[in-house]
Amino acid sequence: xxxxxxxxxxxxxxxxxxxxxxxxxxxxxxxxxxxxxxxxxxxxxxxxxxxxxxxxxxxxxxxxxxxxxxxxx
Amino acid sequence: xxxxxxxxxxxxxxxxxxxxxxxxxxxxxxxxxxxxxxxxxxxxxxxxxxxxxxxxxxxxxxxxxxxxxxxxxxxxxxxxxxxxxxxxxxxxxxxxxxxxxxxxxxxxxxxxxxxxxxxxxxxxxxxxxxxxxxxxxxxxxxxxxxxxxxxxxxxxxxxxxxxxxxxxxxxxxxxxxxxxxxxxxxxxxxxxxxxxxxxxxxxxxxxxxxxxxxxxxxxxxxxxxxxxxxxxxxxxxxxxxxxxx
Numbered sequence: 001x002x003x004x005x006x007x008x009x010x011x012x013x014x015x016x017x018x019x020x021x022x023x024x025x026x027x028x029x030x031x032x033x034x035x036x037x038x039x040x041x042x043x044x045x046x047x048x049x050x051x052x053x054x055x056x057x058x059x060x061x062x063x064x065x066x067x068x069x070x071x072x073x
Numbered sequence: 074x075x076x077x078x079x080x081x082x083x084x085x086x087x088x089x090x091x092x093x094x095x096x097x098x099x100x101x102x103x104x105x106x107x108x109x110x111x112x113x114x115x116x117x118x119x120x121x122x123x124x125x126x127x128x129x130x131x132x133x134x135x136x137x138x139x140x141x142x143x144x145x146x147x148x149x150x151x152x153x154x155x156x157x158x159x160x161x162x163x164x165x166x167x168x169x170x171x172x173x174x175x176x177x178x179x180x181x182x183x184x185x186x187x188x189x190x191x192x193x194x195x196x197x198x199x200x201x202x203x204x205x206x207x208x209x210x211x212x213x214x215x216x217x218x219x220x221x222x223x224x225x226x227x228x229x230x231x232x233x234x235x236x237x238x239x240x241x242x243x244x245x246x247x248x249x250x251x252x253x254x255x256x257x258x259x260x261x262x263x264x265x266x267x268x269x270x271x272x273x274x275x276x277x278x279x280x281x282x283x284x285x286x287x288x289x290x291x292x293x294x295x296x297x298x299x300x301x302x303x304x305x306x307x308x309x310x311x312x313x314x315x316x317x318x
Contacts, residue, residue: 005121014179036298
């Protein structure tokens with residue numbers, strides 16, 4: 001660390017405030033993400049799922065819906 | 074790009090991008106701090122205090138970038154009514170507000186030893202304070218209205234009205250006689266700052282921008298999950314009401 005001169009306290013305070021503000025923001029965002037994942041998992045455990053998550057698999061349905069060409073007798 | 078407008082695909086992308094972006098951000102922040110403290114020389118007028126610039130300037134840029142992102146997303150909310158646009162705007166507000174706060178505080182900490190005061194009601198400083206208040210107003214508006222769609226539309230209108238402040242911030246140093254110095258990097262005649270200080274500043278600016286993007290992606294992921302939780306909770310209430318009926 002270089003000698004920061006007579007105004008070192010201002011320089012260190014500026015970097016300190018920046019670090020604390022960014023760290024607090026990052027922690028809040030990460031913790032919020034964890035909380036939402038936990039809540040979502042709890043709801044899914046109770047059997048409450050999104051419609052798209054509980055829909056039947058599509059490939060078979062599309063195959064079944066495809067009309068088959070019949071040969072002429 | 075269109076496929077990313079689907080929240081589920083967007084979540085998949087975020088899961089893949091976040092580890093790489095985290096590593097890149099930490100490396101660039103480390104390099105930027107090394108350049109700022111050990112490579113950049115002291116300024117011939119400001120002395121060592123110039124080192125505050127390496128956090129103050131990127132924070133001020135990102136405060137404006139964050140608001141422009143919100144204003145652009147507000148168009149997406151109002152014109153296309155896309156839910157991801159509202160998610161992007163809502164989650165950018167606290168991040169932009171934090172960088173705006175950092176710009177104001179570090180600017181004050183630079184002002185005291187250089188100008189002899191922490192604060193003056195100068196056009197640049199005042200317009201940045203107005204930007205911070207706009208951020209707080211937007212956050213309060215999103216919190217005040219419970220239904221996300223209505224909250225998003227109301228906030229989008231306020232965001233677009235407030236966007237007029239961005240050119241005022243940028244050109245305040247040209248339009249008025251301010252104590253704050255005029256533009257020394259983004260200007261027509263090229264940067265007036267010496268390369269020995271410009272490079273550390275640019276590295277820090279890129280690192281801060283990556284940090285903004287990383288935090289924004291994480292916050293967007295959390296907000297999408299919050300909306301899913303809300304939708305499922307409403308489904309749960311509806312089912313309970315049907316059973317009772």
